Amino acid sequence: MTAAWFDRLSSGLSRTRETLQLRLSSAIGRSRALDDEFFAGVEEALIAADVGALASAELVEKLRAAARKEKIREPNDAIAELVELIAREFPPAGTDPLDDLPAVVLLVGVNGSGKTTTAGKLAEEARAAGHSVVIGSADTYRAAAIEQLRIWAERSGARIVERERGSDPASVAFDAVAAGAESGADLVIVDTAGRLHTSKDLMEELKKVDRVVRKRATVPVRSLLVLDATTGQNAVQQAREFHASLGLDGIVLTKLDGTAKGGIVVAIARELGVPIVRIGVGESIEDMHAFDAREFAQALVGAPA
Numbered sequence: 001m002t003a004a005w006f007d008r009l010s011s012g013l014s015r016t017r018e019t020l021q022l023r024l025s026s027a028i029g030r031s032r033a034l035d036d037e038f039f040a041g042v043e044e045a046l047i048a049a050d051v052g053a054l055a056s057a058e059l060v061e062k063l064r065a066a067a068r069k070e071k072i073r074e075p076n077d078a079i080a081e082l083v084e085l086i087a088r089e090f091p092p093a094g095t096d097p098l099d100d101l102p103a104v105v106l107l108v109g110v111n112g113s114g115k116t117t118t119a120g121k122l123a124e125e126a127r128a129a130g131h132s133v134v135i136g137s138a139d140t141y142r143a144a145a146i147e148q149l150r151i152w153a154e155r156s157g158a159r160i161v162e163r164e165r166g167s168d169p170a171s172v173a174f175d176a177v178a179a180g181a182e183s184g185a186d187l188v189i190v191d192t193a194g195r196l197h198t199s200k201d202l203m204e205e206l207k208k209v210d211r212v213v214r215k216r217a218t219v220p221v222r223s224l225l226v227l228d229a230t231t232g233q234n235a236v237q238q239a240r241e242f243h244a245s246l247g248l249d250g251i252v253l254t255k256l257d258g259t260a261k262g263g264i265v266v267a268i269a270r271e272l273g274v275p276i277v278r279i280g281v282g283e284s285i286e287d288m289h290a291f292d293a294r295e296f297a298q299a300l301v302g303a304p305a
């Protein structure tokens with residue numbers, strides 16, 4: 001990770017960090033030693049950042065144990081240990097599903113979570129690395145969605161497969177995968193709709209898209225859930241439902257710049273055991289990056305004042 005990226009990540013997470021730091025500093029200020037009041041303050045800070053009640057309690061228990069074992073006496077040293085403990089909450093990073101190409105990547109998620117933007121950012125990332133990219137526009141409900149994706153495709157130099165509004169999403173997805181296979185594309189990205197009458201309809205449609213894509217694909221297919229971090233604890237429930245229906249290979253967490261509750265990332269990773277593969281900290285093409293648990297934990301907690 002470059003220093004520039006760390007700065008972007010850091011500033012993207014600034015709202016969460018400010019919340020955490022304020023509370024951690026006040027926990028430190030109140031207690032010169034690692035007493036019960038200090039640990040209660042740390043727990044309260046984690047809960048306020050949406051790490052989740054259970055996860056926060058467990059982290060604090062681990063912190064107490066580590067402090068005893070390693071004879072940590074200074075609150076600031078305990079906070080440094082907390083960064084390590086948070087980093088360990090994430091499943092170990094395996095192969096990056098967006099780097100292990102060729103592949104077909106299916107982007108799913110509820111409306112407005114950032115799927116189309118993520119499709120554009122991923123196309124740009126892959127193109128910049130020298131890969132050939134096909135984007136399939138399987139959100140056929142909104143005319144604006146097709147247009148929005150076309151702009152991203154042009155910007156990144158990816159090929160786009162689209163059909164007129166109202167077409168069957170699964171058949172557009174099929175065509176995109178076929179186009180990718182025929183042209184030997186490294187990466188096929190399928191953007192899907194998030195807005196349907198009910199979440200049951202959405203899940204049924206996505207399952208159909210998933211089935212059709214897997215049937216046609218000659219390369220590995222990976223389903224990525226795009227989740228809006230600003231939805232807080234609801235995001236955990238959404239992630240659970242998508243994982244149960246589709247079997248997720250990874251999560252892209254967007255809009256971390258827009259929330260003071262970035263701790264939700266910890267809650268989701270713990271709950272699902274699905275790796276976080278990218279995070280979004282802004283709307284522009286540079287505002288997406290691979291996820292690194294330690295860097296993330298560091299940017300989240302920062303150095304308490």
Ligand SMILES: Nc1nc2c(ncn2[C@@H]2O[C@H](COP(=O)(O)OP(=O)(O)OP(=O)(O)O)[C@@H](O)[C@H]2O)c(=O)[nH]1
Nearest residue numbers: 111112113114115116117194254255280281282283
């Ligand atoms: N601040 C911020 N905004 C983001 C991020 N990712 C996406 N957005 C914004 O969120 C809004 C919705 O993004 P889309 O990519 O259109 O979301 P979608 O999931 O495709 O939405 P539907 O197609 O309606 O389901 C847009 O205004 C994006 O610019 C991010 O990481 N940070």
Ligand SMILES: [Mg+2]
Nearest residue numbers: 115116139145
């Ligand atoms: Mg969209």
